[in-house]
Amino acid sequence: MTPPKHIWSGGWQEESEEDARLRAEAEAARRAQAEAAAAAAPGREAEGVRTPRRTSRGRIAGVATVGLLAVGGGAFAAGALLDGNGNDGPANPAALPAVASKPITPTRGQTRAGTIYAQASPAVVSIRTATGSGTGFLIDDQGTLVTNDHVVDTDRTVTVKFGTDGRNIRGVVRGVDPSSDLAVVHIDPSQAPADAKPLQFADSTGVQVGDVAIAIGNPFGLDRTVTEGIVSSLGRTLQAPNGFQIDDVIQTDAAINPGNSGGPLLDDGGRVIGVNSQIATSVGGSGNVGIGFAVPSNTVRQVLPGLKQGRSVSHAWLGVTIDSNPARITTPGASIASLNTNGPAESAGVQVGDLVTAVDGQPVSDASALSTAINRKAPGDHITLTVERNGSKTDIDVQLKARPAKTP
Template sequence: MTPPKHIWSGNWENESEEDARRRAEAEAERRAHPQPDPAEAPTTVGRAYAPSPDADGDAPRRRPSRGRIAAFTTVALLAVGGGAFAAGTLLDNDDDSATKIARPAALPAVASKPIKPTRGQTRAGAIYAQASPAVVSIRNGQGSGTGFLIDDEGTLVTNDHVVDTAKTVQVKFGTDGRTINGNVKGVDPSSDLAVVHIDASSIPSGAKPLQFADSTGVSVGDVAIAIGNPFGLDRTVTEGIVSSLGRTLQAPNGFQIDDVIQTDAAINPGNSGGPLLDDGGKVIGVNSQIATNGVSAGNVGIGFAVPSNTVRQVLPGLKDGRTVQHAWLGVETAQTVTGSMTAGAQIASVVTGGPAESGGLQAGDVVTRIDGQRINDASDLSSYINTKAPDDKITLTVERNGSKSDVDVTLKNRPAKIP
């Protein structure tokens, strides 16, 4: 099989060799120091999604448009300035009504106990034997990815960028399974998640739905098992560890995904939408993106998964066909201010017509508190907005030209994409 040559079709081909070298060095430094510094140079990242091969097995020579295949865009860590565009508390909006309704309860988290392999069986083998029957390949006509079964009703989880704009996709359990038509029930570009539904009668008898663990219980160094379809190779398993926690990624609509899990379990194009499992076979994340040095299209030991707690929160609404809402402040943070200056998150720009502008925030303001809670850096700002909902009112303490003042802002629903 000839691997795809243009998996990441954003701007990577325009980067100089010096840029690629600098980015690789920056990522190596980040790996040596797990806590990310928002001021560091970003790492080029590509989504782990595989384009459909031509009849001869080669990757298509014609590159799809950026708008059609979100999976191929170049993404940078901390790409929107450290998190001011981060996801807020989630609500669901009925498409037939503008009335905001309370979101369904999150899916339950299940306590995880390590699976004990049988004699002669490896740990990865035991986890694979239990989980792999529930893992599927998903094709949207433009490319292929992975998904997995979460209930006996035929609900499948995958990435938003895997289904893209498709209303129906082709689903397959295993290499010998028949192709099943799946209906896309809901997508959330802000978390890069989607729900696909198949007829329950199409579920193979051996496919047991996967369960979600509580991702706040995950620790660096924990076992991480990825199952997916890299380059169309059905239900491939790879084993590694959780390399870091609290990473951020750019979502398909340009906003930010928080609390991302980093792993060195090998993830390649086609793994997108597949489960990242703990040593008990429970889902701790949905594999979504991989890092690259801007030249190689293969795995370099840095993969990222949307955390299971985000998945658990978003899925009930998507399963019902509702649109998920996210609180939005409408600023971009430039950097974390430290040292002799006032500690906080400095605003680089304010979106015209956004809630921050309406409240009087300006570029250059340093946010030091929200509702009295200390904001030490851009991540704190992101995390706090992440606890709020559209229409919530917040008070930001800001320093401007040496003077402090309080600014009241009413959060809005996040737009479909970054303005």
């Protein structure tokens, strides 16, 4: 199974061939790097760092294998917000509200999925850029659309369309957050069709494995396709476009494919529980194999108010790389593989080889748990890391910094 890929659609058949070529090149480069590192430091196996790579079509493909994990916190950081110039802005905007959801009762002769589709699909749009297309959806009466960061990529304006018969509408990219793979696009609200009722967000902490999951999007450019499945797992992690980690991701077996990126994942009440972002694929493939991933709605609700105002979101950063190779991890904890120069951890006295076993007294079982713990903090926060070093435990006070634009 290859690493999850972003479900972004340009010329998807060409992209599939391109992905296979890129994966082969990346694997060859990883092996060469590992051999060089092993020659330089005999006795220690070198592992590749999984990083995002942009293809010629402006999309993102997973590259190399996961051996080391850059820890800076995942997507749902309670971090401070910065204005467009990087200066300290006012207090964080309040998160978007979650709306209580109850199952929709279908009308006679109609399925629940059909009823939800009839209500929600008018608010789902296609978003086209210079390099491809994806999906988005309307969330308010002011013309605010949600999509993925990797859909809009570097474009500042996009083309939005409601349905196959809708007009082309100019959309302005208001804000992006590569750390959560989310973006906000604004359109003139008068251009939205009258039947496009804004979609509302559910509280994703209430989602359970086995719940109904309904995806609406534009797979392979096929307008507003609906698929139904269940929530197949919770608490997954994904790599964001800037190389950091997205936490609390929802896994679903609802069929999603290239072009579904940025579309809503809905519960049985028609509320948004996530934004479809990535899929797992078989070697050399680009289509659905029953494993899709969505950024959870609580992350979306937290990040969107700042993006809507044109701000950047600042996430907490520890500045370490964690060894996540299970062959070398024999006890619970997060093993420090490397430190970023002048990063928070290095400045505080953390050393390579330290095993982090707790943050602020809360146990840390592995690399993902450490990332989640940092994710809940804000830049400037002080934390206490409990580490094992040379057979003894010590507590280290660390002041977190704002995460850099991409993994160092």
